[in-house]
Amino acid sequence: MSIAIRNDWTLEEIHEIYNTPLLELVFKAANVHREYNDTAEVQVxxxxxxxxxxxxEDCAYCPQAARYNTGVNVQALMKKEEVLAYAQKAKDAGSTRFCMGAAWREVRDNRDFDRVLEMVKGVNEMGMEVCCTLGMLTEDQAKKLADAGLYAYNHNLDTSSEYYESIITTRTYEERLNTLDNVRKAGVSVCCGGIIGLGETHEDRIGMLHTLATMPQHPESVPINALVRVAGTPLENNQKTDIWDMVRMIATARILMPKTMVRLSAGRTEMNVAEQALCFMAGANSIFAGDKLLTTPNPSFDEDNRMFDLLGLKPRESFKAEKQKLAEMFE
Incomplete structure (x- = not known):
């Protein structure tokens, strides 16, 4: 039976989906995925x-917080030429989206922001979808990024509104939602998800999915991250995230948001190919490729290429959603 696109999910409905016996949940999610997406395609x-x-900020999971001693070296904003060279390397390796992250609490209207705008223009001219994650944005700043060619903006909720203050106290949940509203107003697509393994309950995970799935427009991308436990952060001794929890989150997200790119994000270095395959079967259709995610390790391009070959997966082309919309207009 076809699943409709809905934005009015209740907590009770999501609770029932999330707690479906795992194999049945994966089967349902796989059917939804097949109905709305090309299951052989994965956005890289x-x-x-x-x-x-x-x-x-004091995000309890983050090695880039100045207050934690994690061994991360502080580095100033990179030069445009260095960034574009890295983007070209990523494109040559098969990536179709390039995301630039800066460890800022919020964007400031200064020379550094002007330099980021030039980076966005440069990556956009390379024919890649360009994404940024720079902290909180005003409506005017989001508009400037859009004018420069920004395709997507990442601003994660991290967890439920109820558990949020246990992880972060330097920025409110409402401030995160306001930034997402500013991104939407600027016409930029939204990338927004969270992290599991922070010490949250299953109800917190359900609550976060409820917030995402009941937005007036579903995020175009929803990253599901497994906590990367970094020495020196408050969460360094948390238990490793169970693969079955990742599968359950991905499958539930796929059913709730059928057209969304559900990204298998941080934590892949602790998953073998079989475990990642289960995530793809459950509806994941996006990954981060390259040997580093900001400051934490990630599988190499070569490892992912071998996995794609084994599983019969192929990279999704850039701007596919826009090309499909244009094609539908002229049918």
Whole structure:
């Protein structure tokens, strides 16, 4: 039976889906995935830290927070030429989306932001979807990024509104939602998900999915991250995230948001190919490729290429959603 696109999911409905016996849940999610997406396609994204460390926030999972001693070296904003060279390398390796991250609490209207705008223009001219994650944005800043050619903006909720203050106290949940509203107003697509393994309950995971799935428009991308436990952070001794929890989150997200790119994000270095295959079967259709995610390890391009060959997967082309919309207009 066809699943409709809905934005009015109740917590009770999501609770029932999430707690479906696992194999049945994966089967249902796989059917939804097949109905709305090409299951052989996986969006390949590359994430680069263009300004590293020294962040004033206290996110309990983050090695870039200045207050934690994690061994991360503070690095100033990279030069445009260096960023574009890295983007070209990623494109040559098969990435179709390039995301630039800066360890800022919020964007400031200064020379560094002007330099980021030039980076966005440069990557856009390379024919890649360009994404940024720079912290909080005003409506005017989001508009400037859109005018420069920004395709997507990442701003994760991290967890449920109820558990949020246990992880972060330097920025409110409402401020995160306001930034997402500013991104939408600028016509930029939204990339927004969260992290599991922070010490949250299953109800917190359900709550986060409820917030995402009941937005007026579903995020175009939803990253599902497994906590990467970094020495020196408050969460360094948390238990490894169970693969079955990742599968359950991905499958539930796929059913709730059928057209969304569900990204198998941080934590893949602790998953073997079989475990990642289960995630793809459950509806994941996006990954970060390259040997580093900001400051934490990630599988290499070569490892992912071998996995794609084994599983019969192929990279999704850039701007496919826009090309499909244009094709439908002229049918």
């Amino acid at each position: 994204c590359t994430l680069l830290s263009i300004k590293t460390g020294g962040c004033t």
